[in-house]
Amino acid sequence: MKKYSVFAIAREAMRGHKGWEEQWSSPEPKKEYDVIIVGAGGHGLATAYYLATVHGITNVAVLEKGWLGGGNTGRNTTIIRSNYLYDESAGIYDHALKLWDGLSQELNYNVMYSPRGVMMLAHNVHDIQVLKRHVHANRLNGIDNEWLTPEAAKEFCPPLNISRDARYPVMGATLQRRGGTARHDAVAWGYARGASARGVHIIQNCEVTGVKRAPNGAVMGVETTRGFIGAKKVGVVAAGHSSVLMNMAGVRMPLESYPLQALVSEPVKPVFPCVVMSNTVHAYISQSDKGELVIGAGTDQYVSYSQTGGLHILQHTLDAICEMFPMFTRMKMLRSWGGIVDVTPDRSPILAKTPVPGLYVNCGWGTGGFKATPGSGHVFAHTIARDDPHPINAPFTIERFRTGRLIDEAAAAAVAH
Amino acid sequence: MLLIRCPYCEEERPELEFRNAGEAHIARSADMAATSDDDFEKFFFIRSNPKGIIYERWRHMHGCARFFNAVRDTVSDRFLMTYKAGEPKPAKLPGASK
Numbered sequence: 001m002k003k004y005s006v007f008a009i010a011r012e013a014m015r016g017h018k019g020w021e022e023q024w025s026s027p028e029p030k031k032e033y034d035v036i037i038v039g040a041g042g043h044g045l046a047t048a049y050y051l052a053t054v055h056g057i058t059n060v061a062v063l064e065k066g067w068l069g070g071g072n073t074g075r076n077t078t079i080i081r082s083n084y085l086y087d088e089s090a091g092i093y094d095h096a097l098k099l100w101d102g103l104s105q106e107l108n109y110n111v112m113y114s115p116r117g118v119m120m121l122a123h124n125v126h127d128i129q130v131l132k133r134h135v136h137a138n139r140l141n142g143i144d145n146e147w148l149t150p151e152a153a154k155e156f157c158p159p160l161n162i163s164r165d166a167r168y169p170v171m172g173a174t175l176q177r178r179g180g181t182a183r184h185d186a187v188a189w190g191y192a193r194g195a196s197a198r199g200v201h202i203i204q205n206c207e208v209t210g211v212k213r214a215p216n217g218a219v220m221g222v223e224t225t226r227g228f229i230g231a232k233k234v235g236v237v238a239a240g241h242s243s244v245l246m247n248m249a250g251v252r253m254p255l256e257s258y259p260l261q262a263l264v265s266e267p268v269k270p271v272f273p274c275v276v277m278s279n280t281v282h283a284y285i286s287q288s289d290k291g292e293l294v295i296g297a298g299t300d301q302y303v304s305y306s307q308t309g310g311l312h313i314l315q316h317t318l319d320a321i322c323e324m325f326p327m328f329t330r331m332k333m334l335r336s337w338g339g340i341v342d343v344t345p346d347r348s349p350i351l352a353k354t355p356v357p358g359l360y361v362n363c364g365w366g367t368g369g370f371k372a373t374p375g376s377g378h379v380f381a382h383t384i385a386r387d388d389p390h391p392i393n394a395p396f397t398i399e400r401f402r403t404g405r406l407i408d409e410a411a412a413a414a415v416a417h
Numbered sequence: 418m419l420l421i422r423c424p425y426c427e428e429e430r431p432e433l434e435f436r437n438a439g440e441a442h443i444a445r446s447a448d449m450a451a452t453s454d455d456d457f458e459k460f461f462f463i464r465s466n467p468k469g470i471i472y473e474r475w476r477h478m479h480g481c482a483r484f485f486n487a488v489r490d491t492v493s494d495r496f497l498m499t500y501k502a503g504e505p506k507p508a509k510l511p512g513a514s515k
Contacts, residue, residue: 243466254462256439257491301437302419304491305468310418312433345462401462402454 001197004108023189024068024196029203032230033061035384036222037237038208038245040064041073042184043362043369044237045191046377047384048200054378055385058199061231062192063224065207069188072239075339076370077262077284077296079275081118081179083138083145088395088407089348090141095392096375097178103374109190111182112289117274118179119148119157121324122172127280131174138176148173157274159325167323168281181275181286181294187373211249211359219249219358235360235384240305240340242363249356253363254401255342258299259309260367263336267291271327281320293331295321299341299367309338341366345401347410351380351393360384361398423477424485424499430477438474440464441486442506467491472506475499 002008002021012019035051037044040062051057064070080100082093100113122128131147138145150162153173162170192202203226210223211234221230236245243253272287282298297317300309314336322329344350344364349372351362362380365372379390389396400406419432443460446452452460465471471491476484488497488510497510 241468243464244468252459252463253466254458254464256464256466302473302489302494303440303466303471304494306492306494308494310432312418342466402458 001193023193024202026204027201029061029063029201029206029224029226029229032221033201034059034231035233035235036060036229036231037062037235038222039071039237039239039241040068040188040192040202040204041071041237041239042069042187042191042373043239043365043376043380044235045069045188045195045202046373047235047237047362047380048195048202048377049191049198050378050381051385052195052198052200055381057385060195060199061201061203061229062195063206063208063222063229064202064204065225067204068192068202069185072339072341072369073184073188073373075262075337076184077286077294078181078184078288078370079118079179079277079284079286079296079368080113080115080182080371081176081275082143082371083118083120083134083174083176083179084409085134085137086407086409087141089409090138090143091392092349092351092375092379092396093372094141094143095379096372099374099378100182101178103187103190107190107194109186109193111186111190113180113182114289115178115180116286117156118176119153119274119276120174121153121168121170121276121278121280122174123168123170123278123280125171128172131172135174143176144178145174145176148175157272157276159272159327160276161324161326168278168320170324179275181288183289184370187370191377208245208248211245213249213356217356219356233358233360233384233387235362235380237362237380239363239365239369240342242342242361246354246361249354249359251354251356251359253350253361254345254398255364256303257305257340257342258302259304259306259338260299260341261297261309261313261336261338263295263297263314263333264288265293265295265328265331265333268293268331276324278320278324281324283317283320283324285321285325292334293328299343305340307338307340341369343367345410346406346408348407349376349396350398351376351383352389352397353383353387354398419494419496421475421487421496422499423480423483424501425481425483426477430480434477434479436476436478438476438484441472441474470497470510474502
């Protein structure tokens with residue numbers, strides 16, 4: 001792997017950019033690997049990267065039915081924050097946030113992590129109580145989060161409408177200054193490049209169609225559209241399709257898959273300095289470095305794998321955006337799209353061993369997995385390499401739905417579901 | 418937006434009038450206190466989440482307000498049929514591809 005640097009750019013500029021090498025190789029699949037990761041999104045590629053760098057396991061294949069980063073990694077609204085209510089969530093999301101800081105240097109790849117601040121709006125007394133509770137809980141966990149008056153919120157984010165007669169009046173806000181955004185594609189590409197350079201095979205257009213198990217129940221490998229590939233350890237990191245894959249191994253999951261939509265506007269000059277979220281009216285917005293407003297909507301109400309969603313969901317979100325930011329009322333929207341998100345009953349992820357020996361699962365990130373990408377990959381690699389969870393992901397088991405030991409961010413409503 | 422046929426109103430109406438109520442044909446135990454943790458997990462949390470044909474409940478919230486069941490393909494979002502609550506799971510589906 002040739003290092004990217006200002007000198008590399010100068011050198012290539014001198015010779016007509018003929019010396020850039022492929023960022024990752026596309027080898028033919030081998031007959032057997034030590035570990036197979038199913039799903040080449042951010043989480044799967046990060047898992048492979050940390051298996052190689054932290055645990056020295058490089059005989060790894062990452063199988064992807066489509067193209068690398070073409071699922072929810074390329075479809076999310078790139079928001080990064082760690083202001084979750086419960087200790088377990090704070091642990092895993094802040095682990096990720098700490099890795100975001102410095103990730104570009106570690107990967108030698110600009111993931112454009114921009115800690116521009118994530119603001120969450122309160123529109124009623126209940127919101128104020130819930131969000132202040134979050135501020136206190138976050139601070140007890142060592143996570144920065146602060147309460148802003150409407151005036152202070154307006155000062156931090158000038159486009160905000162804090163008029164008392166707004167349809168959704170702003171009664172205050174929380175601000176996590178370390179929160180922000182990153183370039184979603186670059187995260188997948190950077191991890192893919194780093195993993196590939198260490199010997200990991202990234203195999204695209206290779207759909208897993210079955211999971212093969214030995215008579216004792218242990219995993220032997222996976223059937224794919226490119227033939228059988230053996231491995232004693234298989235990690236499923238397949239977002240909306242996780243339950244489909246787990247069914248192939250005979251494991252029924254506490255998951256439901258829903259369409260989640262987002263949209264972008266035409267690109268404009270820098271007008272929006274931070275990320276603003278409103279859980280109550282289901283809207284969140286930021287501006288990409290290209291200049292587009294990036295707007296996230298809520299999920300549709302029904303299970304679907306269609307990667308589309310209802311137009312009324314987008315309209316509902318835009319109603320709220322225009323009310324809170326009147327300057328955007330004449331903004332044209334360019335594109336909208338949907339991704340399929342796998343949602344658990346308590347809205348917390350599952351990163352765990354499974355009842356099947358050698359089968360591991362990293363799923364259930366629901367509507368907000370992008371922010372966790374580095375931390376998720378880091379602790380999932382540990383779980384696979386040691387056959388034992390990292391202390392950070394130890395609470396995120398499948399069994400919690402039998403024991404009742406939930407991590408109930410659904411009730412805590414830290415996120416717009 | 419989906420168009421959904423309410424089997425009580427016998428009319429196809431826009432999705433906005435309806436509320437999805439999750440997977441159908443999951444029977445609640447008559448004696449919940451005697452239900453084991455494993456069975457409760459299956460009843461309460463585990464879902465089939467199929468890529469393909471799903472049997473699901475809908476409620477005609479802003480119409481007759483009644484619950485009914487539907488059969489839908491989760492890949493195309495096309496409804497194959499709807500039927501009244503309490504009717505058995507249909508053995509044969511109209512125009513089902515799989």
